[in-house]
Amino acid sequence: MQSILKYGLSIGLFCALILTLFSSCGSRKNMVYLQNDSTQINTLYDQxxxxxxxNDILTIAVTAADPKVTVPFNPASSMSNNNMTQSVDMALRPTYTVDSNGDISLPILGKVHVLGLTRLEAIEKIRAQLSLYIKDPGINMNFNNFRISVLGEVARPGSFIMPTERVTILEALSMAGDLTIRGVRENVMVIREVDGQKTMHRMDLTKQNALNSPYYYLAQNDVIYVEPNKAQINNSKLGANTNIIISISSLVITVISILTR
Known part of the structure; x- marks a missing residue:
């Protein structure tokens, strides 16, 4: 009977050892963002x-002191009224897709080349052309498809439409519910398309130097990928075997309990 008991305990200890081997303890240096060091922060958003x-989609609305003169330049603006909410009014504003040549087709003005311009640069270019028709025109322009995707070890992976083009990697991760405890903060990947070519850049978010990365400020259609740590990978390898080990342990304990009554 004692040999059976020892055998059962040995199996239990073995199972516990196996489960322990596939787990790991995190440390502060692996978990805390932007830890203090001597890095000088010099990243400017303007850069x-x-x-x-x-294929960017731009929402553009023309304004002026006399709203009547803007009607030909705002195809949907005639549907607006003072009772509409801001979100409804924005939805009614015309949108323009940047074609393969980098142009948008505006009423009256025709094709305007905006590829490679910042939002403010495009506004100034359109304003200069509108000045031929409207005195002191105003331009409201926003990206309508500034989308960021976050994948991997975050609480809520998915794609997010940003209300502004000024967005950082930390803000995008916060929208995804932050990294899980299993996410590797030292090796976060940002995938970006530049001139039709995919580029990949890895950032160590535990270091303040991440603030100096050219990928700290995100661009439209960026994809952020957070890889799992070793413990999570090992746990996935263990997979269904965990249930088998637990079942065997429970069976052994049950048998021992019956035999030792």
Whole structure:
């Protein structure tokens, strides 16, 4: 009977050892963002303003002191009224897709080349052309498809439409519910398309130097990928075997309990 008991305990200890081997303890240096060091922060948003790309969708509204003169330039604006909410009014504003040549087709003005321009640069270019028709025109322009995707070890992976083009990787991760405890903060990947070519850049978010990365400020259609840590990978390898080990342990304990009554 004692040999059976020892055998059962040995199996239990073996199972516990196996489960322990596939787990790991995290440390502060692996978990805390932007840890203090001697890095000098010198990143300026002006150096990394997103540029307009092919297939971008731009919402453009023309304003002026006399709203009547803007009607030909705002095809949907005649549907607006003072009772509409801001979100409804924005939805009614005309949108323009940047074609393969980098142009948008505006009423009256025709094709305007905006590829490679920042939003503010495009506004100034359109305003200059509108000045031929309207005195002191105003331009409201926004990206209608500034989408960021976050994948991997985050609480809520998915794609997010940003309300502004000024967005950082930390803000995007916060929208995805932050990294899980299993996410590797030292090796976060940003995938970006530049002139039709995919580029990949890895960032160590535990270091303050991440603030100096040219990928700290995101561009439209960026994809952020957070890889799992070793413990999570090992746990996935263990997979269904965990249930088998637990079942065997429970069976052994049950048998021992019956035999030792």
């Amino acid at each position: 990394h303003v997103p540029k307009i790309q092919v």
